Amino acid sequence: MGNESPEKFADRDLLFDFYAELLTEHQRHIFEAVAFLDCSLSEVAREAGISRQGVSDLVRRTEEQLYAYERKLHMAEKFRAEQRIARELLRLSEAESGEALLPEIRKLANELMQLTAR
Structure with a gap:
């Protein structure tokens, strides 16, 4: 090829x-x-x-x-965007912070990663 x-x-x-x-x-x-x-x-x-x-x-x-x-x-393009968002959410959720929303952000990001996993 x-x-x-x-x-x-x-x-x-x-x-x-x-x-x-x-x-x-x-x-x-x-x-x-x-x-x-x-x-x-x-x-x-x-x-x-x-x-x-x-x-x-x-x-x-x-x-x-x-x-x-x-x-x-544009399905692959959307998939890549979802993956990028999920990675960013995970990165933000793992940052040192006292925000009460971090566990929920982590949960949603993990769900998004599972939904978009190949």
């Missing part, structure tokens, strides 16, 4: 988590084999009964489709 950065892989993985159900079963199967199971294009092509180039094109188009879904639906 080229020399993509770790951030791009993390983005792609997160997008797949959110949008895989919007893909066809064929797209999911091929994309998972190449992107997550580290199968070679040749191996996947043999198994799927298509050309190596066909596998490569399908993986590229599927990745483009995942990014297109994100541009429209």
